[in-house]
Amino acid sequence: MGQLRRFRRCPLSREEGRFAADCLLAIPVAERSEKAREFFLDDPEMVLPLLSVLEERKDGSPSSVREDAEFLFRFLEKETRGPEDGGLFLFDEREYLMGESARIAATTCRYLSLRDEARRWIDRSEAAFRRTLNSAPHLSRVAYQRLALYTEERRFDEVLELLPGLVESFEREEMPEDALKCRFLEGAVLIETNQLTEAVAVFTAICEKAAALRSEKLVATASYNLVQVYADLGQAEEAMAKARETVPLLQRLGDRIGLAKLQWGIGDMLRIEGERARQIGDDRGQLSLGSAIESYRVAQKEFRDLGMQADVAALHLVIADLLLDVGQDRQARWEIQAALPVIEEYGLVPEGVAALSLLRESLNNHRINRQALRDLHGYFPLESG
Amino acid sequence: MQPNPPARDREIVSVFAGAARDLDPLISRCGLTPEEADEFKQVLFLWFHAFTRRPGNQAKPVTLFAPTLLEAARMYVGSFHNGNGSRPADADSEVPVQEGNREVDPSDDRGED
Numbered sequence: 001m002g003q004l005r006r007f008r009r010c011p012l013s014r015e016e017g018r019f020a021a022d023c024l025l026a027i028p029v030a031e032r033s034e035k036a037r038e039f040f041l042d043d044p045e046m047v048l049p050l051l052s053v054l055e056e057r058k059d060g061s062p063s064s065v066r067e068d069a070e071f072l073f074r075f076l077e078k079e080t081r082g083p084e085d086g087g088l089f090l091f092d093e094r095e096y097l098m099g100e101s102a103r104i105a106a107t108t109c110r111y112l113s114l115r116d117e118a119r120r121w122i123d124r125s126e127a128a129f130r131r132t133l134n135s136a137p138h139l140s141r142v143a144y145q146r147l148a149l150y151t152e153e154r155r156f157d158e159v160l161e162l163l164p165g166l167v168e169s170f171e172r173e174e175m176p177e178d179a180l181k182c183r184f185l186e187g188a189v190l191i192e193t194n195q196l197t198e199a200v201a202v203f204t205a206i207c208e209k210a211a212a213l214r215s216e217k218l219v220a221t222a223s224y225n226l227v228q229v230y231a232d233l234g235q236a237e238e239a240m241a242k243a244r245e246t247v248p249l250l251q252r253l254g255d256r257i258g259l260a261k262l263q264w265g266i267g268d269m270l271r272i273e274g275e276r277a278r279q280i281g282d283d284r285g286q287l288s289l290g291s292a293i294e295s296y297r298v299a300q301k302e303f304r305d306l307g308m309q310a311d312v313a314a315l316h317l318v319i320a321d322l323l324l325d326v327g328q329d330r331q332a333r334w335e336i337q338a339a340l341p342v343i344e345e346y347g348l349v350p351e352g353v354a355a356l357s358l359l360r361e362s363l364n365n366h367r368i369n370r371q372a373l374r375d376l377h378g379y380f381p382l383e384s385g
Numbered sequence: 386m387q388p389n390p391p392a393r394d395r396e397i398v399s400v401f402a403g404a405a406r407d408l409d410p411l412i413s414r415c416g417l418t419p420e421e422a423d424e425f426k427q428v429l430f431l432w433f434h435a436f437t438r439r440p441g442n443q444a445k446p447v448t449l450f451a452p453t454l455l456e457a458a459r460m461y462v463g464s465f466h467n468g469n470g471s472r473p474a475d476a477d478s479e480v481p482v483q484e485g486n487r488e489v490d491p492s493d494d495r496g497e498d
Contacts, residue, residue, distance in 0.1 A: 045431075090461060091460060091461060092457075134441065134453065137440050137442070138439075173441045174441070174444040175441055
């Protein structure tokens with residue numbers, strides 16, 4: 001007869017799972033290993049709600065979710081066992097949970113512009129999911145992360161080539177929300193290639209379909225992208241109307257990244273309004289430009305708090321550009337000098353090396369190269385959700 | 386993972402109950418007592434219930450996963466038989482599987498179909 005060992009816990013209700021996950025996440029990561037078993041982290045019934053909580057929180061606190069997801073992956077990898085070794089994880093459960101925790105880690109690394117780390121976590125996630133049953137949906141979700149990373153790396157040709165196949169995979173797997181998410185990448189490529197009218201059409205379609213799917217998260221993400229595109233198109237009224245509609249939704253979802261991006265879009269809109277007013281000699285133009293800087297700074301502070309250094313650096317460059325417009329050259333220099341070390345440390349704009357070099361040289365010559373500044377900013381990645 | 390609607394849970398229970406009948410000969414070869422065999426089925430049900438809720442599986446008919454369930458059972462019975470299986474730590478562990486505030490009993494095969 002088989003030698004039988006301890007049994008896993010009964011499934012937790014949604015509320016119990018959330019409470020247990022909150023208790024575990026309240027323990028600092030450094031101390032978590034010691035207490036992991038006390039909190040039944042070696043039991044899948046505990047891991048499942050924990051992953052749900054991490055998935056929900058990744059847009060609100062990517063730095064801590066990254067740590068949590070990485071810890072969970074390592075714990076599952078080293079401290080747990082599958083059924084063949086007498087562990088509590090049944091069949092492919094351990095690999096599935098490792099794949100999910102690695103996928104969340106990859107997503108947060110992308111948000112934080114840690115691209116090499118993101119690549120490694122994507123590989124780990126894929127390796128774990130390959131060992132699960134019915135792995136196609138999971139591998140497709142990992143493929144989405146890889147294409148999102150390509151988008152941020154401005155590998156647009158590859159994104160456009162691979163995206164239709166991925167959409168088809170999601171549709172075949174009856175995953176309409178994931179299929180719709182792919183359109184964000186299409187929209188991001190359109191923005192980056194300055195096809196703004198087409199981008200409006202894409203994000204508007206996403207909003208409508210997401211509403212039909214009752215996915216508030218996708219509606220919110222498409223909406224703040226629309227604010228940005230309307231601002232870029234100089235359609236201030238549309239941008240403001242969409243922003244008003246989107247703020248409460250993002251607040252309800254706890255999507256701090258979305259709120260910061262929205263704030264950035266509002267800054268762009270105020271800047272365009274200000275520039276228009278100045279062109280016709282309206283004094284209110286200066287006021288709008290001041291408000292735009294304020295708006296950028298609010299967004300920048302939020303990105304700094306979220307640990308999203310690439311966005312902090314990009315906003316330094318945007319603010320510098322605007323400060324040059326209003327004749328505050330010294331302040332603009334300071335903004336650029338604050339951005340350059342981050343750009344180099346994170347290797348953020350490999351395609352913009354020439355612009356970076358020109359900008360640095362112009363700083364040394366005490367005359368900022370405006371075109372290099374704008375080019376460099378243009379090379380910054382968009383996070384694709 | 387999102388909790389299932391009740392109809393989906395009934396479908397899971399129904400498919401599991403159907404497959405469990407096919408599993409009996411397999412289980413009997415392990416030399417488990419009837420109580421242990423029940424516990425084994427309950428463990429298998431937990432896995433199956435979670436499996437059907439994974440992304441990509443949620444929208445598909447549960448009947449599609451009956452072969453997967455049998456495959457998992459064959460592997461798991463093997464590990465049980467090799468002395469590495471899992472079971473409740475105490476006799477009170479025979480608790481019906483719960484989903485949210487509702488109980489789902491794997492022995493209840495009242496499906497929708």
